Amino acid sequence: MKVLFRSRLTAENIVGFLFGKMNQPPEYDFIAVPSRYANFLKIDLSEDYTTFMKTFNETKTRLFNQIPETADISREFCNYVKTYIVRKGPSLFGSELSAALRDNDSDLVHYILEELTKDWSLKMEITVEFSTLKYEEISAMSFLHIWEDLDDSNVQEIMKRPDIASLPEAFPIVDPIAGRSITEFDIGDPVFFVVINARDPELMERLQKLFPKNFFEGKNSVPLAGTLVAKELVKTSRRDFYLLKVDMSDGLLARCLVPKNLKIMSDYQRYEMKVASQNEKKWEKELEEMVQEQPQALSSRRIVQNVIREKSAGGDFLIAFLLTVMILGIVFIISYFFFPM
Numbered sequence: 001m002k003v004l005f006r007s008r009l010t011a012e013n014i015v016g017f018l019f020g021k022m023n024q025p026p027e028y029d030f031i032a033v034p035s036r037y038a039n040f041l042k043i044d045l046s047e048d049y050t051t052f053m054k055t056f057n058e059t060k061t062r063l064f065n066q067i068p069e070t071a072d073i074s075r076e077f078c079n080y081v082k083t084y085i086v087r088k089g090p091s092l093f094g095s096e097l098s099a100a101l102r103d104n105d106s107d108l109v110h111y112i113l114e115e116l117t118k119d120w121s122l123k124m125e126i127t128v129e130f131s132t133l134k135y136e137e138i139s140a141m142s143f144l145h146i147w148e149d150l151d152d153s154n155v156q157e158i159m160k161r162p163d164i165a166s167l168p169e170a171f172p173i174v175d176p177i178a179g180r181s182i183t184e185f186d187i188g189d190p191v192f193f194v195v196i197n198a199r200d201p202e203l204m205e206r207l208q209k210l211f212p213k214n215f216f217e218g219k220n221s222v223p224l225a226g227t228l229v230a231k232e233l234v235k236t237s238r239r240d241f242y243l244l245k246v247d248m249s250d251g252l253l254a255r256c257l258v259p260k261n262l263k264i265m266s267d268y269q270r271y272e273m274k275v276a277s278q279n280e281k282k283w284e285k286e287l288e289e290m291v292q293e294q295p296q297a298l299s300s301r302r303i304v305q306n307v308i309r310e311k312s313a314g315g316d317f318l319i320a321f322l323l324t325v326m327i328l329g330i331v332f333i334i335s336y337f338f339f340p341m
Helices: 035-040 049-066 066-090 090-102 106-116 135-144 147-151 154-161 201-210 268-276 283-293 295-310 316-332
Strands: 002-007 012-021 026-034 122-131 168-170 190-197 224-235 238-247 250-261
Touching: 002 106, 012 035, 012 049, 026 035, 026 049, 026 066, 026 090, 035 049, 049 066, 066 090, 090 106, 106 122, 106 154, 154 224, 154 250, 168 238, 190 238, 190 250, 190 268, 201 250
Parallel strands: 168 250
Antiparallel strands: 002 012, 002 122, 012 026, 168 190, 190 224, 224 238, 238 250
């Protein structure tokens, strides 16, 4: 849920988000500015999740650096929200908010927001945009924004290197709220991921024997925990990636190509919570549902198929990486930690 508050009483404009999750505390953050700086707070609530979060974070960084007063008010408002949620009960508030969003009950959503802000300002104008999203949808949208970069010749050449070419393909679990950019990871840190292409049937059999609870019908249906053993920067014409080598255990390595600014899960407790709650799924069924529900995903599948047909003579990396990651991996891998909001 994306929201704009305007307070005539305290002369403030506040933009932020609240993500409700059943039986869990909500995720939230806000930027609050004095009304005289309202023109600096241009964030479109109708933007899709990925674009909104990018704009929100960039605006927050810029305003906090340029207008110290904004940083102080924002922290004060966030502390106020935290106090309200603690008093209400974090899990209860998260569940109420999630239920209102799930039922598309705009009146209840506005009531919840009015109750939330009434002790801050009695005269608060509220504008809100909300929808129910699954995190696999968020993840798919996020990756669809950058999939073109994987066609970069520099990426293709690197992935053909002898030390990389034969490694199984993996992708880390994305945590857009509490995660960290891969730039913040050090060698030896844990990385939580799913194998999306073992490349070798014998290796897949070995993995299934090592991790019998993590594989279902030949697919890595429950995420694994590995150790980061190498990372290097890969530049493309549009954005930067990091190429990772991850020790999966027992001397087995996997490779991951991760966008530089993508937030991935880094907390072991969050990983354990996800694994404990993860039900075994059939990837084929999930893919069918995703294609039916997401026109963007269907469109991207057709685009990838066209690229593969055009480059069938020499596009081994595109076939292995784009098709696997874009069509299968992104739909299922990144969603492991999260539940529907």
